[in-house]
Amino acid sequence: MTATAFSEASTSRFARIKEGDLDLQLHYNDLGEGAETVVMLHGSGPGASGWANFNRNIEPLVNAGFRVILMDCPGWSKSDTIISEGSRSNLNAQALKGLLDVLDLDRVHIIGNSMGAHSTVAFALEYPERIGKLILMGGGTGGPSAFVPQPTEGIKLIGALYRDPTIENLKKMMNVFVFDASGLTDELFQTRLDNILSRRDHLENFVKSSTINPKQFPDFSHRLHEISADTLLVWGREDRFVPMDTGLRLLAGLPKAQLHVFNRCGHWAQWEHAEKFNRMVLDFLTH
Numbered sequence: 613m614t615a616t617a618f619s620e621a622s623t624s625r626f627a628r629i630k631e632g633d634l635d636l637q638l639h640y641n642d643l644g645e646g647a648e649t650v651v652m653l654h655g656s657g658p659g660a661s662g663w664a665n666f667n668r669n670i671e672p673l674v675n676a677g678f679r680v681i682l683m684d685c686p687g688w689s690k691s692d693t694i695i696s697e698g699s700r701s702n703l704n705a706q707a708l709k710g711l712l713d714v715l716d717l718d719r720v721h722i723i724g725n726s727m728g729a730h731s732t733v734a735f736a737l738e739y740p741e742r743i744g745k746l747i748l749m750g751g752g753t754g755g756p757s758a759f760v761p762q763p764t765e766g767i768k769l770i771g772a773l774y775r776d777p778t779i780e781n782l783k784k785m786m787n788v789f790v791f792d793a794s795g796l797t798d799e800l801f802q803t804r805l806d807n808i809l810s811r812r813d814h815l816e817n818f819v820k821s822s823t824i825n826p827k828q829f830p831d832f833s834h835r836l837h838e839i840s841a842d843t844l845l846v847w848g849r850e851d852r853f854v855p856m857d858t859g860l861r862l863l864a865g866l867p868k869a870q871l872h873v874f875n876r877c878g879h880w881a882q883w884e885h886a887e888k889f890n891r892m893v894l895d896f897l898t899h
C-alpha cells in the first residue's frame with residue numbers, strides 16, 4: 613500500500629462497544645493487513661485524533677506488513693462524547709478493550725502519545741495478556757515532574773483552547789507543541805480548528821470533566837514494575853507539555869524499558885522527527 617493508496621475517509625470505520633459501564637460508538641481508522649496489529653492512541657488536545665497525531669507514521673508500518681488501528685478515544689473526533697469523572701486513562705483503556713473484542717484482536721502492540729501513553733500504561737496494567745510491545749511518547753504516567761512547575765505551560769494552553777477555541781489560542785498551543793514551529797502550516801492550523809469546532813460537545817465535556825476531577829490522568833509510578841512488556845520510551849528534550857524527567861521516571865520503573873531522547877524536539881516527536889521515529893519503531897517492533 614502506498615502513501616496515496618489510503619486516506620482518512622477511505623479507512624474510517626465505526627464500532628459499537630459495550631464494555632463494563634461503557635456503551636459507546638467509537639470511531640477508528642483501519643489500515644493494512646498483517647498477523648500483527650499496532651494500535652495508535654492520540655493525545656488530549658482539542659481537535660486531536662488518531663489521524664491528526666499519527667498521519668506521518670502509518671505508512672512505514674503498513675508497508676512493513678502491520679495492520680494499523682487508530683482509535684479515537686471517547687470524547688474526541690468522531691467517537692461519542694463523554695464526561696470523565698474518574699481516571700480518563702482507565703476509561704480509554706476500557707474503550708480499547710471493547711474495540712479489540714469487537715475486532716477480534718487478541719494481542720496488539722500499542723503506540724501512545726501523551727494521554728495516549730497514559731492510557732497505554734493503564735491498559736497494560738488492566739489487560740496484560742492483550743499487549744505485545746509498547747511505545748510511549750511524552751506520557752505514560754500522570755505523575756508530577758520533579759523539575760518543572762505543574763501544570764506546565766503546554767497543559768495550561770490546552771485548557772485555554774478548550775475554554776476559548778479561537779485560531780489565536782490554537783496557534784499559541786501549537787507553537788509550544790513543537791521545537792521548530794516553522795513546519796506548522798496555515799492548512800494544518802485550519803484543519804485542526806475545523807476538527808475542534810466540529811464537536812463543541814467534546815469541548816464542553818472536557819471542561820466539565822476537568823472541573824469535576826482535575827486529576828484525569830493518575831500517577832501509575834508505583835505500579836510500573838508490574839509491566840513486563842518490552843517498552844520504547846520516546847521524548848522530546850524540549851517537551852513543554854510533559855517534561856522529559858517523566859520519561860526518566862518511566863525508564864527507572866518499567867523493567868524492560870529503553871529511552872530515546874530527541875534534541876530540537878517538543879511534545880510531538882512522532883511528527884517533528886517522523887522519519888527517524890518511524891525507523892526506530894520498526895526496528896523495535898521487528899527485533
Ligand SMILES: O=C(O)CCC(=O)/C=C/C=C(\O)C(=O)O
Nearest residue numbers: 655656657658660665726727829
Ligand atoms: O495532561 C497530560 O498529561 C496529557 C496531555 C496531552 O495528552 C497532550 C496532548 C496533545 C496532543 O498531542 C494533541 O493534542 O495532539
